[in-house]
Amino acid sequence: MAANHTRVPVRLIVFILFWYVLLLPCSSQSDVKVGANPWREIIRSRRQVCVDGTYEHEGRTCCLCAAGQYLEKHCSSSPDDRVCEHCQTGTYNSNPNNFESCRPCTSCSHPNANLEVAEPCTIARDTKCRCKESHYCTSNTGSCTICHPCRVCSTKIKEPCTATNDTVCDKPEGTPTTAIVVSVLVLIVVLAAVGVAVFIWKKKKAAKQPQTSSTTPDNGNQADVEMQLLNDIEPLLPKIAEQLEWKDVEHLAMQSGMLSAAIQSCMLDYPNDSQEQTLQLLKKWVDTQGRKASNKLVQNLRDSRKIAKAERIQDILCGKNLTG
CATH class of the missing domain: 2.10.50.10 (Tumor Necrosis Factor Receptor, subunit A, domain 2)
Structure with missing residues (x-):
């Protein structure tokens, strides 16, 4: 009987735990x-x-x-x-x-981008591009859209070209660095003096000539192009770009000696927007031409027999509002 009395509490405890575990998750x-x-x-x-x-x-x-x-x-x-x-x-x-x-998937075969496939695209990973041999890219993001040819040294190579840095050339032995710096400074002073002298001479010459009234140009000769146009055409570039096509600005850039890679980068940066490509290349071209960019632009269009475009852009530069 003592053994039976000790078994009852154990069974009861097991029974209670069973139902507790069973009902707790529910x-x-x-x-x-x-x-x-x-x-x-x-x-x-x-x-x-x-x-x-x-x-x-x-x-x-x-x-x-x-x-x-x-x-x-x-x-x-x-x-x-x-x-x-x-x-x-x-x-x-x-x-x-x-x-x-x-x-x-990203393409590594853009023309003039100088890229090749480093890792092909899979369904779970995009293509990884890298620069071709003897080319480099200085992108801080690690993703390059265009690579540049490595510099070729005429002297010893101090640091070779890598995928992210251009070649660093060593200076020729015995180069008189101080003498070169002094010579350059003297040349700058001389050129500045000549420039001041020419400016004073032209000012005196202009003072002696009778002043003529400024009139709106109505023909296509060089005198019209040389009229007083705006020296800073940056604010007008969007309006000017609307009057041009990509071929017009590409012709300007190539004639001025702009690198092909710089021209193509405008196309790569805005692949589906020809108007934005034209505007960005025009801005780069203006930066290389300085204060005479307006005259050069109008004259280049006249030389290319694009008289209508030249006149519309000249009207913009003179402050006229174009309605069509």
Whole structure:
């Protein structure tokens, strides 16, 4: 009888613990329906764990698609019943997502960009480009859109060209650095004195000539081009660019000796906007020409027999409002 009395409390304790463990998960699951089997709901909720995270859609929580996939259909009854599809060749998604399409892979074959493929594009990773041999790029972001040819030294190489730095050439032995600096300073002083003398001479000469009234040009000769135009045409560049085409400004840049890489970079930076390409190249060209950019622009158009464009741009420079 003593043995039977000691077994009853043990069975009772085991029975209470069993029902406590059984009912505890059911009470802690806020989304378990009343009257549902608690173990089935627990197993079902564990199966629905979203490995790549979740997103909200129309009040429902859905599982994200994995990297390399895109969302074809949102979830309807459970988080993991959304439909995902793999990205097509030439496209990718590098992170878990709920995008309805994949991004196009980056191309390394832009003309004059001097790039080559370092790592090909996969459905879960974009293409990685690098500079071709003997080329470099100084981008701080690690992603280059154009690479430049490495400098070729006529003397010894101090630091060789790398993917991110140009060649550093060593100075020739015995170069009289101090003498060169002094010579340059003397030359600058002499040129400045000559410039001042020429300026004073022209001012005196202009003072002796009778002044003529400033009239609006109505013909296409050189005298009209040399009339008083605005020296600072920066604020007018957007209006001027609207009157030009890419071929007009490209011709200007090539005639002035601008590097082909600098010209092409304007196209690469704005691949789908020809107006913005024209404006950006025009700004670069104006920066290289200085104060006489306006006269050179008008005269170049006249020399190219583009008289109508030259006259419209001359009207802009003279402060006229163009209505068409």
